[in-house]
Amino acid sequence: xxxxxxxxxxxxxxxxxxxxxxxxxxxxxxxxxxxxxxxxxxxxxxxxxxxxxxxxxxxxxxxxxxxxxxxxxxxxxxxxxxxxxxxxxxxxxxxxxxxxxxxxxxxxxxxxxxxxxxxxxxxxxxxxxxxxxxxxxxxxxxxxxxxxxxxxxxxxxxxxxxxxxxxxxxxxxxxxxxxxxxxxxxxxxxxxxxxxxxxxxxxxxxxxxxxxxxxxxxxxxxxxxxxxxxxxxxxxxxxxxxxxxxxxxxxxxxxxxxxxxxxxxxxxxxxxxxxxxxxxxxxxxxxxxxxxxxxxxxxxxxxxxxxxxxxxxxxxxxxxxxxxxxxxxxxxxxxxxxxxxxxxxxxxx
Numbered sequence: 001x002x003x004x005x006x007x008x009x010x011x012x013x014x015x016x017x018x019x020x021x022x023x024x025x026x027x028x029x030x031x032x033x034x035x036x037x038x039x040x041x042x043x044x045x046x047x048x049x050x051x052x053x054x055x056x057x058x059x060x061x062x063x064x065x066x067x068x069x070x071x072x073x074x075x076x077x078x079x080x081x082x083x084x085x086x087x088x089x090x091x092x093x094x095x096x097x098x099x100x101x102x103x104x105x106x107x108x109x110x111x112x113x114x115x116x117x118x119x120x121x122x123x124x125x126x127x128x129x130x131x132x133x134x135x136x137x138x139x140x141x142x143x144x145x146x147x148x149x150x151x152x153x154x155x156x157x158x159x160x161x162x163x164x165x166x167x168x169x170x171x172x173x174x175x176x177x178x179x180x181x182x183x184x185x186x187x188x189x190x191x192x193x194x195x196x197x198x199x200x201x202x203x204x205x206x207x208x209x210x211x212x213x214x215x216x217x218x219x220x221x222x223x224x225x226x227x228x229x230x231x232x233x234x235x236x237x238x239x240x241x242x243x244x245x246x247x248x249x250x251x252x253x254x255x256x257x258x259x260x261x262x263x264x265x266x267x268x269x270x271x272x273x274x275x276x277x278x279x280x281x282x283x284x285x286x287x288x289x290x291x292x293x294x295x296x297x298x299x300x301x302x303x304x305x306x307x308x309x310x311x312x313x314x315x316x317x318x319x320x321x322x323x324x325x326x327x328x329x330x331x332x333x334x335x336x337x338x339x340x341x342x343x344x345x346x347x348x349x
Contacts (some may be wrong), residue, residue: 019228028299029221030312035194038136044291045128051121053098055191058125060089064099065122069111080166080196133190139318145309151308153195154299162203166287204295222251223281226261229272260284294340
């Protein structure tokens with residue numbers, strides 16, 4: 001597999017260091033990395049107290065506790081999920097015996113309420129979340145933490161994306177939120193804002209390359225990396241992206257099925273294979289990168305955007321030893337774009 005000529009590439013892929021510097025300075029890349037770190041920290045805290053719950057399930061459980069007897073459609077609007085993703089989340093909570101469904105007067109709808117003992121689990125999970133957030137921002141100052149949260153909120157409020165409807169962006173329903181004092185608190189959590197921002201990024205990316213079917217930002221980032229380093233082996237990809245090999249293998253299989261990468265035996269070592277981008281993969285990079293990223297952060301002024309990149313870089317750098325795992329509720333599986341919809345849906349079943 002020969003390397004492509006520089007004329008076929010949208011960036012200087014013949015200089016891997018410049019290409020990697022470009023990728024790792026993209027706000028979307030940094031944001032996904034920060035979300036991976038936060039998810040891993042939350043998983044560790046939950047495992048320590050023997051709680052089995054994901055981030056999106058925690059958000060849903062919080063909403064159900066604050067507004068019992070709401071139906072799934074209302075819950076979906078509250079935190080900006082599509083209906084199928086919300087069903088998956090509630091199914092997971094039901095299997096864990098944390099919520100139960102009840103038939104309402106309208107037999108086509110079922111209300112959701114907490115199951116017995118769920119409040120105790122919710123209290124423990126929220127405390128785990130608070131500890132994870134403290135650890136996430138422990139390497140940067142309070143002022144930088146506040147600035148990061150402020151910019152995340154601006155990006156999350158982008159009204160022009162194709163992401164699922166979110167009630168705070170609906171001018172008709174927005175006034176009703178003032179009566180629910182808990183909702184702004186939920187919406188200000190790092191886990192929620194990061195998830196919403198990444199969700200918006202996926203919607204823009206899908207608009208750019210949707211003719212190939214859904215491709216998440218993590219998949220697109222790996223495609224970029226393969227174009228910069230290819231032909232490259234799986235071990236190198238895992239080391240550069242700080243993912244375990246099994247997570248990399250899952251994404252590579254998806255990319256190969258879509259025809260944007262190919263694999264061949266390594267002539268120097270038949271026990272491994274090398275990956276390279278196809279012509280289709282290079283055309284995708286040329287078409288969509290960096291337009292999708294630009295659209296996600298279009299609400300930010302140039303100075304604010306540069307500041308946001310610096311803040312995210314500091315945040316990610318403070319966790320330089322982090323490596324994502326392939327655990328079913330790991331950050332790698334939630335943010336590599338293996339499934340359409342909200343980034344955390346995969347682990348909710």
